[in-house]
Amino acid sequence: MTGCGGSSSAKTDSTTGGDKKQAEATSGKEKITLRIGSGHSESNPWITALEDYFVKNVSERVSEETNYEIDWVKSYGGSVISLGNELQGVQDGLVDIGCTILVFEASRLPLQDMVYSMPFSCSDPLIVAETIKQMYEKYPEFTSIYEDSYNQKFVGIGVSDPYGFFSTKEVKSLEDVNGMKIGAAGINLSWIEGSGAVGVQTSLNDTYQNLQTNVCQATIQPTHSCVNLKVYEVAPYYLDANFNVVPFNAITVNMDTWNDLPEDVQNIISEVGEGYLDYESEYINTIHEEDIKALEEQGCTVTTLSREEQEKWAASLPDVVNGLVKSLDDAGYNGSEIVEDYYEILESQGVERVRDWKISE
Numbered sequence: 001m002t003g004c005g006g007s008s009s010a011k012t013d014s015t016t017g018g019d020k021k022q023a024e025a026t027s028g029k030e031k032i033t034l035r036i037g038s039g040h041s042e043s044n045p046w047i048t049a050l051e052d053y054f055v056k057n058v059s060e061r062v063s064e065e066t067n068y069e070i071d072w073v074k075s076y077g078g079s080v081i082s083l084g085n086e087l088q089g090v091q092d093g094l095v096d097i098g099c100t101i102l103v104f105e106a107s108r109l110p111l112q113d114m115v116y117s118m119p120f121s122c123s124d125p126l127i128v129a130e131t132i133k134q135m136y137e138k139y140p141e142f143t144s145i146y147e148d149s150y151n152q153k154f155v156g157i158g159v160s161d162p163y164g165f166f167s168t169k170e171v172k173s174l175e176d177v178n179g180m181k182i183g184a185a186g187i188n189l190s191w192i193e194g195s196g197a198v199g200v201q202t203s204l205n206d207t208y209q210n211l212q213t214n215v216c217q218a219t220i221q222p223t224h225s226c227v228n229l230k231v232y233e234v235a236p237y238y239l240d241a242n243f244n245v246v247p248f249n250a251i252t253v254n255m256d257t258w259n260d261l262p263e264d265v266q267n268i269i270s271e272v273g274e275g276y277l278d279y280e281s282e283y284i285n286t287i288h289e290e291d292i293k294a295l296e297e298q299g300c301t302v303t304t305l306s307r308e309e310q311e312k313w314a315a316s317l318p319d320v321v322n323g324l325v326k327s328l329d330d331a332g333y334n335g336s337e338i339v340e341d342y343y344e345i346l347e348s349q350g351v352e353r354v355r356d357w358k359i360s361e
Contacts, residue, residue, distance in 0.1 A: 029069040032265065034257070037075035038099035038249075039083025040204070043228045045287055046158045046249045047076055049280035050099055054156065054251065057272045066264045083203060091151045096257040100250045106187045108150070110331050111142060114339065115246040116187040117324035120314045120354040122346050123162040125288070128245040129281035131345045132157060139338060146252050153258045155273030156251035158280040160222045161288050163188070165239035166231050167218035168211065172303055174313045183207060183216035191220060191243055194316040204229070211235045224284075227291045232300040241305040241313070242354070251276060314355035321357035336361055
């Protein structure tokens, strides 16, 4: 499906005649309207970073370095493109720039979502960000698929904060989750397979209510978002299990919009988009430290899963990593090479594998 962004996509101010001259006399700049949106709200750190870094720096640089200025139309929190439908929304031109939440796109973006099928790989946002940089530089297929298949230009990638385990009872070991109903979004339900727990499909938006009404007794979600949602009020136990930090959100521009933009504006968006990962991962890292302190101040019991228990948990899982390799192969990628490279880049930064998955050639 091709996008329809050209119908109302990025455009210069259409004021004509005297009004046009008056606008130019006032600002000396020609306006470009850009609609930006996501299914997640600004309370989520990747959207906060999108506003504080991407939107701010694109606005300032375009105004300072070109003859244009950006007029943003913002639609976060699912007001135009709903959570899980951002990729389609950008493709169809419902917004010009979208922040796609990757966990909901496992079928259409299996390569970009691969770390979800590599549990217990790394929970350090800065190390994961550096690993992503190297992977995206080595393998252009991480970014080219957006233009080749989904009518959009990739401009940036962000990471999640560490996935935390919020529960209604204290969990210190793998045995403690046996029989529990655990909520998780999409593909990360695989992190509890074999644990004796029952997976419940959920999302950040309904996490609080599901825990409050006993739909589930625990949830695996990005920590900061749960802190903002005050999930600790209904699940006052937090476990740092080293589940993962993952590539979490992609910033893309509808191709019809992109092609309409002046070249100097395109260059600025690309440059700012490239810098988003560094800013966002540093921000994520800082707020995670603050979140753990905040949880303790709220009376939440904070526990770290021991390395021994991490190894037990990882060993209990089915062979999700080689399942990932096969699915990437089936999608036309060199699955074993790409997955092995990810682990090797982590190891070069001092991150040991919690489980040796014996990746198939």
